[in-house]
Amino acid sequence: MSSDDVQTLTSQELYASQAQLIDEAAEALPHQFTSCTYPLGPLRQAVYLCLTCKLNDPDVQPKGICSACSVACHTDHEQLELFPKRDFRCDCPTTQAHRCTLYTALEPSNEGNKYGQNFRGLFCRCGRPYDAKKERETMIQCVGCEDWFHESCLNLRERPASRALSPVKQEDGDASDEEGSLPPPLISGEDYDALVCGSCVLEIPTLKRYAGTTGVMMVVRHSDAEPWKVIGQEEDGSAETNVEIDAKTAEAEGQTGSKRPREEGSADGSNKRLRGSPSAASESKPCLAPTPNPTAQKIYKCTSANGTDEGKKPSPSEPNFGTGDVFLTEGWRARWCKCPSCLPSLESRPYLLEEEDTYEPPEDPDSGLSLEELGMRALSRLPRERALDGIRAFNAMRDGLMDYLRPFAMEGRVVQEADVRAFFEAKKTENGEA
Incomplete structure (x- = not known):
């Protein structure tokens, strides 16, 4: 190697380079990873699948580990990030083959943990394995089951013929195609706040009723020959569906008119009414849920009639009008009807009413120090x-x-x-x- 090929740095350049590395490390790992979350019990937290441990002992139930154990106990192992999972307890202290170094007592298996297909390294309704080095298509997490779905499997775009030319997930949730050959998705990441897959929608009667109405978008079509389209889009943010109520009810609610919004609250107090906790007075409240969208209900009826798995695409011999997934726009938690008929299926899933807290390890006081x-x-x-x-x-x-x-x-x-x-x-x- 000639002297011209050797890179030289001044002391100032070397110092600046080290300072940049320290800043990047502090941003990537700003927390302390000194305590396993097992003693905290089940909670919503980032979960990692240790592929090395799974490979070494394939007959054992797949295990999920917390972020601290992923750093302190499995540093030299290949891992797959599963992102947040609710009601999950770290499995690292329950593993005999690879003992936890942060929580030394050996604990019994976590019977309360749920191990879906993600813990086998499989994702989406298509059940494909995930490889971070090869997967280029945008994936979106369902707020219900917390599985991850490809945009193409949500009918937001055609599945790319070549994985290498698939879109790349960006920080804002949108996708960009390296070759510029793919059109944008039918619904961009900026147009919705949360996804609920069709399988989860079918288990939540209130959400099923809202599907396809304003602010609860769906991707549908009326025949296999038609292109996909979006229903339930908001029009200038002012779309409202009204319901008639009698004068007695209006007076009890402090209203003087004969109509009130069915979905959106108003400045005269209906916002408070929609967000209020259930009480004896709620029994007299009229149902403010919108009229069910016939196209959406047809899709759910066909899914049940065809005997296909809930929320999954029908077989090639069956018509595919949609998968039943819904895309909720911003502020969706405040828009639910909370009458005695609608509230129970929402209360059974608290994440539909209140935003969940996700556990994060404590801040590292040494993060960012030289x-x-x-x-x-x-x-x-x-x-x-x-x-x-x-x-x-x-x-x-x-x-x-x-x-x-x-x-x-x-x-x-x-x-x-x-x-x-x-x-x-x-x-x-x-x-x-x-």
């Missing part, structure tokens, strides 16, 4: 005699390095990596190290 600052902090925690010995050793190494580098500065020579390595190898020899 190596010098970390060294000084560690030094301050040592006993006085040991701290003094450390300072003397550091000063001796610093002075020795300065003496070693002085000839380079005087002669204008560039310090190469090999020169630095030679200095430390000589120090090891002096100290009698192997």
Whole structure:
């Protein structure tokens, strides 16, 4: 290798490079990973699947580990991030083959954990395995089952013929095609707040009734020959469906008119009514849910009549009018009707009424500190005699390095990596190290 091929850095450039690396590390790992979440019990948290442990013991129930164990206990293992899962307890302390280093007691298996297909490395209704190095298509998580679905399997776009030319997921949830050959999805990530897959919708009567109405969008078609289209889109944010109520009910609700919005609240107090907790007075409330969309209900009826799995695409011999997935626009939790008929199926799934808290490890106070600052902090925690010995050793190494580098500065020579390595190898020899 010629001297022209060797990259040289000034001390200022080296310092700036190290500072950038420290900032990137602090941004990527800003938390402490010193405590397993097992003692906290079931909670919504980021979960990782250890593929190495799964491969070494394929006959054992798949295990999910918390973010702390993924860093501290399985650092050298291949892992697959499953993202947040609700009511999940870390399995690391229950594994005999690879013992948890953060929680040393061996615990029995977590009977309350639910292990869907994601814990076998499979995703979406198509059941394809996920490979972060090869998968290029955007995937969206269902707020209900928390599985992940390809945009093409949600009928938002045609499935790319080549995975290499598939869209890349961006931070804003949209996709961009490297070759520019794919059209944008029917519904972009900016147009909705949450996805509920068809399988989950069929289990929630209230959501099923709302499907295809304003703010609860669906991708549908009336025959296999027609293109996919979106129903339930908001029109300038002012679309409302009204329901007649009698004068007595209106007076009880503090209304003077004969109509009120069925979905959206208003400034005269209906917002408070929609968000109010259930009480005895709620029994007299009229149902404010919109009139069911006939196209959406037809899809759910056909799914049940055909005997296909809920929310999954029918076989090629059956008509495919849609998969029943719904895309909820911003503010959807505040728009539910909470009459005695609609509320129970929502209450049984609290995430439909209140945004969930997702556990995050505590902040790391050392995150973002330079190596010098970390060294000084560690030094301050040592006993006085040991701290003094450390300072003397550091000063001796610093002075020795300065003496070693002085000839380079005087002669204008560039310090190469090999020169630095030679200095430390000589120090090891002096100290009698192997």
